Amino acid sequence: MESRNRIILYTIAASISLAGLAEATYLTVLSLTGETAVCGGSASCFQVLGSGYAKIAGIPMAAFGILAYFSAFGFATFAAFGYARVRKFFGLTVWAMFAVTLWLLFVQAFLLHAFCRYCLFSAALVFVLAAVALLTPSSR
Amino acid sequence: MKRYLPFVIVSAVALLALAGGAMLYHAKQLPLLTISKNRIASGTDGAESIHIRGQPDAPVTLEEFGDFECPPCGRLSDPINQLEHDYHSRLRIIFHHFPFVTHQHAREAALASEAADLQGRFWQMHDLLYREQSTWSKAADARLLFNAYAGMLGLKIDRFKKDMESDEVKRRVTADQQQGAALGVTVTPTIFINNRALPAASLNAAGLRAAIEAAINAKSPP
Numbered sequence: 001m002e003s004r005n006r007i008i009l010y011t012i013a014a015s016i017s018l019a020g021l022a023e024a025t026y027l028t029v030l031s032l033t034g035e036t037a038v039c040g041g042s043a044s045c046f047q048v049l050g051s052g053y054a055k056i057a058g059i060p061m062a063a064f065g066i067l068a069y070f071s072a073f074g075f076a077t078f079a080a081f082g083y084a085r086v087r088k089f090f091g092l093t094v095w096a097m098f099a100v101t102l103w104l105l106f107v108q109a110f111l112l113h114a115f116c117r118y119c120l121f122s123a124a125l126v127f128v129l130a131a132v133a134l135l136t137p138s139s140r
Numbered sequence: 141m142k143r144y145l146p147f148v149i150v151s152a153v154a155l156l157a158l159a160g161g162a163m164l165y166h167a168k169q170l171p172l173l174t175i176s177k178n179r180i181a182s183g184t185d186g187a188e189s190i191h192i193r194g195q196p197d198a199p200v201t202l203e204e205f206g207d208f209e210c211p212p213c214g215r216l217s218d219p220i221n222q223l224e225h226d227y228h229s230r231l232r233i234i235f236h237h238f239p240f241v242t243h244q245h246a247r248e249a250a251l252a253s254e255a256a257d258l259q260g261r262f263w264q265m266h267d268l269l270y271r272e273q274s275t276w277s278k279a280a281d282a283r284l285l286f287n288a289y290a291g292m293l294g295l296k297i298d299r300f301k302k303d304m305e306s307d308e309v310k311r312r313v314t315a316d317q318q319q320g321a322a323l324g325v326t327v328t329p330t331i332f333i334n335n336r337a338l339p340a341a342s343l344n345a346a347g348l349r350a351a352i353e354a355a356i357n358a359k360s361p362p
């Protein structure tokens with residue numbers, strides 16, 4: 001029974017990671033085409049995505065998001081199929097994403113004074129992933 | 141088979157993400173706007189464009205649809221001024237208003253610049269509004285600051301206040317917006333170099349310079 005619950009939780013985590021992967025890919029493309037360097041649509045979003053915090057050494061933060069969500073997806077998928085060793089990596093990836101998400105929320109709230117709906121959606125996904133990670137400790 | 145299934149799933153997702161990203165990137169690259177020759181903003185179709193700097197016969201025309209409250213427009217203001225200085229008689233600059241309703245004070249700022257224009261100080265107000273963007277854009281009452289800027293530029297304040305409310309300046313801003321919309325402008329800054337819009341990725345000092353150089357070379361005899 002416990003094993004079945006674990007499969008369900010990791011399947012949920014993989015699905016959530018897929019949604020995050022799609023969003024991160026979209027935002028990376030926006031950044032690469034320069035669309036985040038213009039104004040239009042939601043002013044707050046463009047204020048956040050066009051800010052200096054949206055890139056690290058010229059690389060869009062969203063590109064790191066692709067890497068993170070894809071890793072989480074991969075680890076969750078393998079874990080769902082019974083690869084016990086990857087559970088630890090899933091947990092590590094999710095908690096790293098959680099820490100970065102907290103930092104980005106701080107940046108939006110206190111440094112930019114603007115919130116981007118894409119970033120908030122991503123934050124919500126990461127919070128759910130963190131909940132899954134809590135419910136499926138790697139040591140269990 | 142079950143043993144290999146996760147490898148298949150993860151690989152398929154990686155491929156899908158790559159392919160989807162590439163398709164999206166390609167889709168976002170197209171199409172670039174152009175201004176047809178009978179719609180050149182300097183006015184052959186009767187559309188008003190009164191904010192022009194530079195020589196009429198300059199080989200390159202940089203035409204901007206901008207919003208004074210848009211941070212990327214503000215960041216381009218100094219580089220454009222620098223380009224005008226560097227290219228001098230070879231570059232003509234045209235500015236059109238395209239204030240977004242999502243920017244709280246953008247339309248008021250456009251009106252302020254037009255009111256300044258009625259006293260011959262459009263470009264001075266244009267530069268000042270971009271320079272002070274971070275201040276007035278967060279102000280509860282931006283108009284107080286615009287009045288102060290008018291004072292700094294030596295404008296007659298009473299006339300400036302009256303002009304900001306006038307139908308004339310409102311008509312000018314609206315005409316620019318309508319012109320931009322007719323051309324397909326949806327974002328700011330939208331910059332045309334010799335009637336061809338630059339891709340968003342080129343909206344930086346280096347990208348503008350490269351586009352101007354290319355336009356000059358295209359006009360130079362072989």
